[in-house]
Amino acid sequence: MIKKIFLILFISFFCFIDLSFSSSRLPILESKLEKIDKIVAVVGDEIILESDIKDSGYSIKNFCKNLLNNKSIYNNDLIIKKLILFHAKKNKNIKIDSKKIEESIHLFLKKEIDKLDYSNRVKFITNIKNNKNLDQLISFEIDKQYIDKMINEITKDVEISPEEVKSLFYDLKKYYTILVPKKFLISYIIIYPEVNNFFRKKTLNYLSEIRKKVNSNPCSNNKLFSDIKTFKINKVPKEFNIAFYLKEQEVSEPFETNDGFYLIKLEKIKHNELDIRYIFIEKKYFNDELINTKLFVNNLENEIRNKNLEIEEIVENNIFNNKNVNSFFNQKIWVNENTIIKHFGKLNLNNNNIIKGEKNNYFFIVKFLDSVKERPFSLEKDSIYLENVVRYINKKYEIENWIRSVSKDTYIKCN
Incomplete structure (x- = not known):
């Protein structure tokens, strides 16, 4: 039981590092830079600003008070992060890899740009060039x-023993009945009809007109939009990511997804939250578009069956080539039954069978490859998982001991 609590604390500890540097926060920095940011605390020579505290979910009013009352920094993620950062910069063994920084930023920018239509891509690239977001x-x-390198340095000598792994397994077994759920290995294709060009142009023009009116008068036409939806910065749905590149009260260019057409309005930025309104128009397909797509799916299924093709062969050999449909592939992934039901409905999967079907506005072909039955959690079969858990716990101890040691000699002040 105690080990489970330590595990939760340890995973939470590492999650804060990831979330603190989430690139999804980047687009709201421009608004923050317009305000004067007050220094609240200092760790070594690293500063903590009001905006840092807000983004981390702490109360500015109680931040220092709680820190002093607890007489401990061990539960304050923000202080810990700054403490690790301060000592990492002083450590002569830690060198920054500029190439990895460039690769990481390039990957992030590419992912963000790929989500946008042409007009919003131009706007995004212009914003990156003209403001401090890239810096x-x-x-x-x-x-x-x-921080990553310092954590590796602190925990490089951490070891695990077979006894520790066994002890964790029997502790878990004592308090819980753990079952590993049944899983299926599948490959699949999701196919959407290509929407009629007349409907697309008419819808985009309609949304463009609304955008012009609202951007010229932000208070107008709010009735056309949804009620305000509030999202945490790191939990914004992917179809709303364009909101990160808008100013308050600004409306995006209309854009298209597989499900329909959107117009997004950013109402307000609140600390680590976004208030968003939107207009959504679902795609409508004519009967001939649905019939042609269904015919294409039938032919593709026959091709897979008759030639005993794998899904990856279709992709690699460009067999799937039709301008009248849009498609999404996924090859050889393990999924549980709930995931299959969510995306495809209840399927009767058995040895190497192929199932085609239709759900909402898309068609699909699923090829069953293998399965693993539901089973009890096992010391032998789940040893790698257990070893990783023990390693996490031991690293947590090591980091906590390091924090206790260095915090005594590190200047920490909270105003």
């Missing part, structure tokens, strides 16, 4: 690398 992202990536 902020570079700074975040450098700090993240410092």
Whole structure:
């Protein structure tokens, strides 16, 4: 039981590092830079600003008070992060890999750009060139690398023993009945009809007109939008990511997803939350589009069956080539039954069978490859998982001991 609590604390500890440097926060930095940011605390020569505290979910009013009352820094993620960062920069063994920083930023920018239509891509690239967002992202990536390397340095000598692994297993078994759920190995294709060009142009023009009116008068036409939806920065749905590149009260260009057409309005930025309104118009397909797509899916299924093709062969050999449909592939992934039901409905999967079907506005072909039955949690079969858990716990102890040691000689002041 105690070991489980330590595990939860340890995973939470590492999660805060990831979330603190989440690149999804980058786009709201421009708004923060317009305000005067007050220094609340100092760790070594690393500062903690009001905006850092807000983004981490702490109360500015109680931040220092709680820290002093607890007489401990061990439960304060923000202080711990700054403490590790301060000592990482002083450690001569830690060198920043500039190439990895460039690769990480390039990957992030590519992912963000790929989500946008042409007009919003131009806007995003212009914003990156004309403001300090890129400098902020570079700074975040450098700090993240410092912290990752320092944690590796602190925990490099951590070892695990077979006895520790067994002890954890029997502790878990004592208090819980753990079952590993049944899993299926599948490959699949999801196919959407290509929407009629007339409907697309008409919808995009309609949304563009609304955008012009609202951007010229932000208070107008709010009735056309949804009620305000509030999202945490790191939990914004992918279809709303464009909101990160908007100013308050600004409306995005209309854009298209597999499900339909969106217009997003950013109402307000609140600490680590976004208030968003949106207009969504579902895609409508004519009967001939649905019939043609269904015919294509039938032909593709026959091709797979008759030639005993794997899904990856279709992708690699460009067999799947039709401008009248949009598609999404996934090859050889393990999923549980709930995931299958969510995306495809109840399927009767058995040895090497192929199932085609239709759900909402898309068609699919699923190829069953293998399965693993539900079974009790096992010391032998789940040894790698158990070893990783023990390693996490031991690293947590090592980091906590390191914090106790260095915090005594580190200048920490909270105003």
